[in-house]
Amino acid sequence: MQSNDKIYLDNAATTPVDPRVFEAMQPYLTEIFGNPSSIHQYGKIAKVMLEDTRDLIAEFIRCKPKEIFFTSGGTESINTFLKGISLPPGEKNCIITSSIEHMAVLETMNYLNKNFNVIPRYVKPERNGSIDPGEVLDLLDEATIAVSIMHVNNETGVKNDIKKIAEHCKSKNIPFHSDTVQSFGKMDINVKELGVDSISASAHKIYGPKGIGFIYVNENIRYENLLHGGSQERNKRGGTENIPAIAGFQKAVEILKSEMENDIKHYKTLHAQLMTGLNDFSQLFILNSSEYLSVPNIVSISFYKSKINFDSETLFMKLDIDGVAVSGGSACTSGSLKPSHVMQELGHDNETAMATIRISLGRFNTPDDIVRFVKLLKKALGLL
Numbered sequence: 001m002q003s004n005d006k007i008y009l010d011n012a013a014t015t016p017v018d019p020r021v022f023e024a025m026q027p028y029l030t031e032i033f034g035n036p037s038s039i040h041q042y043g044k045i046a047k048v049m050l051e052d053t054r055d056l057i058a059e060f061i062r063c064k065p066k067e068i069f070f071t072s073g074g075t076e077s078i079n080t081f082l083k084g085i086s087l088p089p090g091e092k093n094c095i096i097t098s099s100i101e102h103m104a105v106l107e108t109m110n111y112l113n114k115n116f117n118v119i120p121r122y123v124k125p126e127r128n129g130s131i132d133p134g135e136v137l138d139l140l141d142e143a144t145i146a147v148s149i150m151h152v153n154n155e156t157g158v159k160n161d162i163k164k165i166a167e168h169c170k171s172k173n174i175p176f177h178s179d180t181v182q183s184f185g186k187m188d189i190n191v192k193e194l195g196v197d198s199i200s201a202s203a204h205k206i207y208g209p210k211g212i213g214f215i216y217v218n219e220n221i222r223y224e225n226l227l228h229g230g231s232q233e234r235n236k237r238g239g240t241e242n243i244p245a246i247a248g249f250q251k252a253v254e255i256l257k258s259e260m261e262n263d264i265k266h267y268k269t270l271h272a273q274l275m276t277g278l279n280d281f282s283q284l285f286i287l288n289s290s291e292y293l294s295v296p297n298i299v300s301i302s303f304y305k306s307k308i309n310f311d312s313e314t315l316f317m318k319l320d321i322d323g324v325a326v327s328g329g330s331a332c333t334s335g336s337l338k339p340s341h342v343m344q345e346l347g348h349d350n351e352t353a354m355a356t357i358r359i360s361l362g363r364f365n366t367p368d369d370i371v372r373f374v375k376l377l378k379k380a381l382g383l384l
Contacts, residue, residue: 007323007325007373007376008362008365009324009359009365009369010358010360012182012205012298012358014210015362016207016362016364018251021248021251021252024247024251025244025247025248025251027247028046028049029244032046035240036241037232046243049243049246050070052250053246053249053250053253056250060253061199061216064219067216067219068214069214069233069236069237070213070214070241071213072242073203073211073213074102074104074179074213078177078179079104079108079226081177081217082095082109083224083226084223085146085177085223086145086146092142092143092144092145093119093145094118094121095121095148096123096136096144097149098125099124099341099345100342100346101150102150102179102181105150105179123139124345125346127347128290128293129156130158130161130293131160133161133167133168136149136165136168137168140169144172145174147165147174148179149176149178151180151183151189152187156294157297158289159294162178162196163194166195169197176198177200178196178198178199178200180199182295184201184205184206185206185256186296187295188260197218198217198218200213203245207363208249208253209244209248212246214249225237227239263363266363267295267361270296270361270365273367275291275299277373278299281383283307285301285303287301288302288343288356289301297360297361297362298360299361300356300357301357301359302348302352303355303356303357304352305352308381312354312355315380315381318379318380319376319380324373324376339354
């Protein structure tokens with residue numbers, strides 16, 4: 001998937017499209033181009049594939065097909081839930097979330113607060129980067145509209161106990177949504193067993209195409225539409241469905257059904273090798289990820305400025321010149337030279353937060369990639 005001289009280790013930002021996914025998409029870009037809302041043969045063929053994909057995803061996360069709605073990705077899915085459940089404004093005016101959520105959650109909360117007086121209540125992370133379910137429980141009251149806590153943090157890979165959070169929400173009859181963009185395809189997600197009322201996911205994190213995702217919403221949850229227009233997605237999301245991307249999403253999930261266990265084993269093998277390599281100079285950095293609490297495909301480290309002359313912009317430029325792709329954190333904020341809000345919430349000062357590297361492993365990475373990356377990182381840091 002990558003040339004021999006390139007090392008792509010930014011899979012948490014986006015994964016390369018699996019060749020099998022690309023192959024599955026091609027007919028829907030050329031031959032099977034019908035609008036699934038059309039009543040003729042062209043439309044009917046597209047409609048069958050669309051509903052087959054809905055059935056497949058529903059089976060994969062153990063919900064009803066009618067509870068799956070296709071969107072353009074994780075951000076739209078998150079906006080759909082948070083805005084849809086908050087509007088129109090009512091007596092309840094509070095949403096509980098965490099201070100280390102993806103910006104899709106935090107900026108949506110800022111919008112709702114500014115324009116509709118929806119009050120966000122933020123739970124801060126523990127020192128290990130996780131959200132304490134007890135802290136969520138303490139904030140639940142009669143003013144709470146909903147709770148939204150991510151399953152896996154996109155910068156650190158740390159997992160949250162969303163099953164326990166869901167239990168607390170259920171005890172108060174409060175809807176609970178989880179951003180599962182980073183956990184979908186990296187761990188088993190059974191929405192009934194977890195007790196969540198809604199989750200968001202995106203295809204381009206699981207070797208599918210960009211521009212397609214879904215939101216699961218329990219059939220008993222009532223929410224307003226984010227997009228208005230035609231009657232697509234059972235009148236919940238207007239606009240012609242992205243049929244080629246949905247075909248790719250279908251194939252990506254089919255592959256996960258048979259290969260996810262092998263993927264996870266592969267991530268664990270590469271993770272162990274990476275940590276062995278990083279241990280050679282572990283005195284120079286703080287490990288933001290956790291061996292026990294994190295998914296195996298994400299490793300985040302922050303360098304001590306007092307121990308090494310670190311310039312984040314220069315470091316990433318050096319690595320990029322050497323063909324290495326990593327990030328400083330979320331891809332949605334990496335274009336900014338501001339420190340990561342996640343790192344700041346973990347207690348890092350601005351300098352340490354800026355001196356952070358996120359290494360995210362993928363299906364197509366090899367042990368040789370890890371060996372070469374560690375060597376090139378040492379070179380970029382001036383350790384060789």
